[in-house]
Amino acid sequence: MLGDMDVRTDKNTNRPVALSGDRPTGPLHLGHLVGSLNERVKLQDTHDLTVMIADMQALTVYADNPARIEAAALGLMLDYLSVGLDPDKVRFVQQSGIPALSELFMLYLNLVSVNRLQRNPTIKSELAGQMGGQGASAGFVTHPVSQAADITAFRATAIPVGEDQLPLLEQANEIVARVNALQGRTILPTIRPILSRTPRLLGIDGAAKCGKSQGNGIALIDTPDMVRSKVQSMFTDPQHLKASDPGRIEGNVVIQYLDALDDNAEAMAELKLHYQKGGLGDAVLKKRLVEQIEAVLPPIRRRRAYYMRDLGAVKALLRNGTMEGRMIAQETLTAVRGAFKLAA
Ligand code: TRP
Numbered sequence: 001m002l003g004d005m006d007v008r009t010d011k012n013t014n015r016p017v018a019l020s021g022d023r024p025t026g027p028l029h030l031g032h033l034v035g036s037l038n039e040r041v042k043l044q045d046t047h048d049l050t051v052m053i054a055d056m057q058a059l060t061v062y063a064d065n066p067a068r069i070e071a072a073a074l075g076l077m078l079d080y081l082s083v084g085l086d087p088d089k090v091r092f093v094q095q096s097g098i099p100a101l102s103e104l105f106m107l108y109l110n111l112v113s114v115n116r117l118q119r120n121p122t123i124k125s126e127l128a129g130q131m132g133g134q135g136a137s138a139g140f141v142t143h144p145v146s147q148a149a150d151i152t153a154f155r156a157t158a159i160p161v162g163e164d165q166l167p168l169l170e171q172a173n174e175i176v177a178r179v180n181a182l183q184g185r186t187i188l189p190t191i192r193p194i195l196s197r198t199p200r201l202l203g204i205d206g207a208a209k210c211g212k213s214q215g216n217g218i219a220l221i222d223t224p225d226m227v228r229s230k231v232q233s234m235f236t237d238p239q240h241l242k243a244s245d246p247g248r249i250e251g252n253v254v255i256q257y258l259d260a261l262d263d264n265a266e267a268m269a270e271l272k273l274h275y276q277k278g279g280l281g282d283a284v285l286k287k288r289l290v291e292q293i294e295a296v297l298p299p300i301r302r303r304r305a306y307y308m309r310d311l312g313a314v315k316a317l318l319r320n321g322t323m324e325g326r327m328i329a330q331e332t333l334t335a336v337r338g339a340f341k342l343a344a
Contacts, residue, residue, distance in 0.1 A: 015047050016047050016048070016157055017047060017048045017050075017154055017155055017156045017157055017158070018043045018049045018158035018159070018194070019049070019050045019051075019151055019156035019158075019159060020036060020049075020051060020052070020160045021051060021052030021053065021095070021150060022052075022054060022076055022212075023054045023057045023061075023212070024053055024055055024058050024070075024072035024073040024075070024076050025058050025062060025068075025212045026072055026215070027075055027219040027220065028079040028083075028212065028219065029219045029220060030201060030210075030217060030218045030220070030257070030260070030261075030296075031162065031200070032220075034196060034197070034260045034261070035161075035162035035163070035199055035201060036161055036162055036196065037083045037085075038196060039160035039194050039196050040160050041084045041085060043158065043194070044090050047158055048091075049089065049090050049091065050090070050092075050093055050321075051091070051093070052093050052094075052325075053076050053077070053092070053094045053095060053318070054150065055070075055095050056101070056102070057095065057143050057146060059139065060136075060137055060139035060143050060146075061136075061140055063137065063139075073094065073318075074314070074315070077314050078307055078308065078314065079220055080092065081303060081304070081307045081314065082220060082300045082304035083300055084300075084303065091321040091325060092317055092318045093318070093324075094318055095150065097319075097322035097323075097326070098153070098322060098325050100153060100326065100333040101146070101149045101150060103337075104149035104152065104153055104329070104332070104333055105145055105146040105148075107340055108148055108149055108175050109142060111175050111178040111179070112142075112144075112145055112175065116171070117142060117145075117171075118141070120168070122164065122165075122167045122168055123141055126140070127141075144168045144171045145171075145175065148168075148176070152175070152176060152191075152332060152336075153328065153329035153333070154325070154329070154332070155188065155189055155332060156189075156191065157189045157190065157191060157192055159191055160194040160195075160196075161193055161194070161195075162195075162199050163195065163199035164209060165193070166193055172191050173190055173191050176189070176191065179336060182339040187339065188336075197260075198260040201217070201257070201260055202253050203216035203217060203253075204231075204233060204234050204235070204253060205233075206251065206253055218230050218231075218293065220297065221304070222297075224297075227290060227293050227297070228290055231290050234253045234286065235251075235253045236252050236253065236285070237251075237252050240282060242281075243281030243282075243284075244278050244279055245278055246278040247275045247278070247282075248276070249272050254289050255275065255285070257292075258271070258285070258288065261289075261293065261295075261296060271288075
């Protein structure tokens with residue numbers, strides 16, 4: 001049962017609780033790696049970390065194609081394992097395998113106004129485009145509430161995410177405050193986003209963000225040939241025609257990717273100055289970026305090949321983690337139902 005403690009710590013490890021997840025809509029890319037996955041890999045040694053495959057959330061956009069979600073879910077597990085999330089340290093869970101999440105979601109819906117949901121920037125920015133121009137599904141409009149259920153079910157406090165998720169976490173904290181007010185004491189802890197050095201990565205086409213479903217990122221599963229051709233196609237500075245011309249670094253995708261991957265801040269600062277002054281060609285820049293990416297991806301490809309040999313074992317990791325998650329979420333649900341004075 002939940003105590004008065006404001007932070008759940010894992011019984012065995014006494015660690016603070018972290019949770020993150022992804023919608024299974026397509027392969028993860030470098031934006032995910034530098035934005036959130038690398039942070040998760042760090043947290044697995046200090047936190048009780050749950051990583052969720054949010055298949056119910058994917059349904060809010062892709063209900064017309066459940067098979068795609070199913071396939072992408074297995075792909076996500078492989079992405080997770082290949083970036084170095086260790087199945088001995090991390091609890092992998094599948095959202096749809098934890099019914100308590102749906103009940104929490106339903107209860108929380110009563111704590112959020114329709115106006116507030118429509119003002120959520122994540123919702124606002126996507127409302128028009130979805131369902132062949134028909135607008136978004138009711139499931140999509142309310143998914144910030146479902147995400148609050150995911151996080152609070154585990155009493156997680158540390159949420160490693162990209163910048164695009166911040167409005168959702170803000171709204172989740174509003175729900176946390178309302179549940180605690182109902183109960184008259186803290187039963188759910190406050191949520192804190194964990195942002196990386198690069199909380200947002202541009203798409204290779206210069207779009208504000210690379211999306212899993214748009215295919216404008218460099219996927220972790222891309223082959224060296226694909227990496228090379230994607231880097232070749234990257235947007236730089238359209239005014240930078242000759243190597244000797246001064247180049248712009250703002251909005252320059254190649255520069256931004258180099259920045260994200262190169263930990264040597266001094267070398268990067270020098271490179272940028274050189275580019276701005278003139279005398280550094282795009283070909284040199286792109287070659288350097290291919291080298292950087294090809295320094296990062298090979299261990300990821302190796303781990304992936306290893307886990308691919310036994311997909312049954314990979315699926316079992318998810319099943320077992322989900323069972324454990326069910327028990328944790330059920331405890332939270334019992335406490336939240338209590339706050340709402342529902343049938344015991
Ligand atoms: N919204 C996240 C995404 O689009 C996925 C997600 C679902 C999530 N539940 C979560 C992220 C809980 C962090 C915490 O990828």
